Amino acid sequence: MRLWLNRIGDISLREQLITQIIVGILCHELTPGQRLPSTRDLSRRFGIHANTASAAYRQLESEGWVELRHGSGVFVRTSRPNAPLSPEMAVDQMLGDIATKARKLGVSDAFLKARMRRWLALEPPARWLVIEPDPELLRIVICEMEQAVTLPVVGCGFEECSTSVMLEGSMPATLPSKVLAVRKLLPTGTELVTLQVHPVAPELQAYLQRYMPEHSTDLLGIASRWGDFQRIAQTMLIAAGFAPESLLVRDATKPGWKRGLDTTTAVLCDAAIQHDLPAGTRAIVFRLFDEASIKDLRSHEENLTTPDRN
Template identity: 35%
Template sequence: MRLWVAKQSEVSPREQLVTQFVFAIASQELKPGEKLPSTRELARRLGLHPNTISAVFQELARRGWVEQRHGSGVYVRSLSGSSPGQTAANLDQLFLAFLEQAWRSGHSLAAIRSRLADWLATEPPDHLLVLEPDEELRRILVHEIQQVVRCPVRGMSFDAGQSPDAYRRAVPVALYTWANVLTEQLPPGTACLWLRTRAVWREVPLDMLRAPDCLVTVASSWPDFLRLARAMCAAAGGDLLACHFQDARAPDWQTRLAGSDLVITDTLTARQAQVPVNLRTLTILADETLEELRLHTERFLAPEAR
């Protein structure tokens, strides 16, 4: 994994590194179980004090991204849940494994058949339900998914999802980062598909960020998009004085894009940006996740929903 740190930036090296690690883990550039460089090695590589690297690892551990194993090092944490479409066994093997596990749990064959019949008689799902507590991010995720699937896509906060009725005929989906939280909150028997994000900042032309005579504007209605953009631009060595961060919820925000050499936005804001050239749109969700959702809806959602 490549890391950048701009030491003379208003954004602290600690925040720059935490942001880069979060993106790398969420996009699976760093995979679950992968060992991170040691504190001493990373400090030497980046020319930082070991205490700074220790603070980065502690913050990542506090947020649940990594785990520190005594005497061994720091590892990317393995979160619960799996991506849609993952399977390692054929259908017969899955059935046999299911029956054996159900029997070992004390369920009779008659009870298993009865419950399976009830499950198959349930109305098939007819829409995707995006679970996300951040309203602005939820709107972006709904928009990105709706571009690739032919069924309705709705969004809901965690609080609104406390009622089992909220999930009627829905396939819940949520960012993989919420796996540990939502597996405890979802109603019993409710499965969730986990969404992977992409390493979006690989798509940004770093030479333009570093050019002193280049005005770059980052526009979004999602505050965290602007905050993360500031951290990543700083880490890439960009001149933050030449970068403008525009909240797309402000009145007449489009007029403030004039004169920009490059405009970076999320996919939802891009629809309203109205700039003729040099618009770089960053998609939050990974291409693989979007394709898996498309295939899942085609295979398992009710025909009328498609």
């Protein structure tokens, strides 16, 4: 993974380093178990103080992104799963676990079979339900999913996600960082789809590579209603060598947010705001879902809506 650090502007070197490592992990440029550069290497390559790199790694460790191994270095956090079971063995194991737990509750085999038949006879979901507490991030996820899938897509926050009104006829889905919280809120046994995201769009990477001779004089716009999008995009561009004064950041929740965007070379934006930009503006859309993620979504939807032909 290529790192960019820039001393121009108000964003600290530590924050630039943390942001780029997290983005690298999320988009799979940094793989589980991969060793990261040592603090000494970072200090030598970028001329930063070793304490700055060390502080960044400690924060990443506290947030669960990396593992500090004494005497060995810093590694992307990973789990070590056992060899995967065949589909048949995996299903048998799950059904066996269900039967064992049911018998411990005093449930008869006949009752268990009846409940299983009822569950299998239920109608497939008629819509996607995206569960996300941040309304602006929810807006972006729904927009991208509507462009990718066939079923309708609706959304809600944590407060409404466990209600029968929202869950009935729905396939709940959430982002990886919210899975644990959402599972605690949903009724036991409710299926939950984890939406795999790819936060660095190829369009952005190509644009940064094109302008890597460090100080571009182009005026670039950043536009979104989502505050984290504005922050991450600004951090990435400054780290890549763009001067802060060459970036025009617009919060699309505020009146007059389009002002000046038509004078930029291009505007980095999310999918939900793309069509609200001034006419003639060149948009570089920063998407959460890449082609692999969209393929997974469509495959999951097909499994939900296609009757079993066996």
